[in-house]
């Protein structure tokens with residue numbers, strides 16, 4: 650009998666095999682045979698290792714965060730964001746309070762308000778919150794533990810692109826579920842069926858200390874069920890603006906030769922994303938997105954909707 654020095658999966662618990670997946674700097678990434686979750690050890694955030702991992706060229710500038718922060722009224726949404734707004738329109742009453750936990754620059758707050766909801770924003774970045782308050786949004790600095798006492802109970806809680814950054818995602822979901830057990834919980838994480846993975850390489854942003862976990866539908870649903878939610882996972886249609894000429898080339902290349910391993914370099918892309926160019930791409934690349942859809946490729950993020958237990962329990 651041999652001892653495993655590998656950590657156990659924090660979704661499945663002990664008794665499930667975990668295998669070494671890859672190494673990236675000081676981080677070791679493990680993969681769970683049971684639920685498919687990939688997680689880093691250690692999962693500690695410090696600015697030094699952050700700088701070390703992402704010095705020089707990096708992919709964050711290409712994500713459009715800066716453009717989205719400064720022009721969120723006109724910046725085109727990703728399809729997973731549209732999907733969530735549609736789901737809310739169909740599932741909860743107009744005028745409902747919807748909390749965006751980790752609201753960032755307020756893209757979703759703006760679109761929630763436009764669609765008749767009453768958005769509430771929490772984020773740990775004071776500069777974003779201050780600007781949102783100036784624009785008339787109900788927003789506060791903090792997280793779920795410092796939820797303002799004079800705010801109402803939200804009907805739904807959004808956590809978009811947050812979970813994968815957290816050193817202890819299970820504890821975070823536990824705290825949300827404990828604080829608001831009657832709210833829908835809607836989480837998005839990078840999709841296991843996203844376009845960029847099909848290109849054969851993983852984005853440098855998908856490595857620690859940026860992302861500590863990589864989720865599968867099974868890992869997400871297990872986590873949600875553990876805290877009393879009835880989960881449903883959705884893979885929204887690929888956003889055409891995510892497709893580029895070089896991306897198509899890489900995709901075709903990947904069909905013949907699968908690349909693997911951590912990225913050593915990443916391409917420098919322009920920080921400024923022209924909104925009109927994105928709109929054009931939404932039209933031009935729509936047929937290609939449809940073809941990729943048939944091949945099983947989906948949007949950059951997948952969405953899990955957790956229905957709270959009181960809504961699924963029979964009244965008997």
Ligand SMILES: [Zn+2]
Nearest residue numbers: 658661681684
């Ligand atoms: Zn697992």
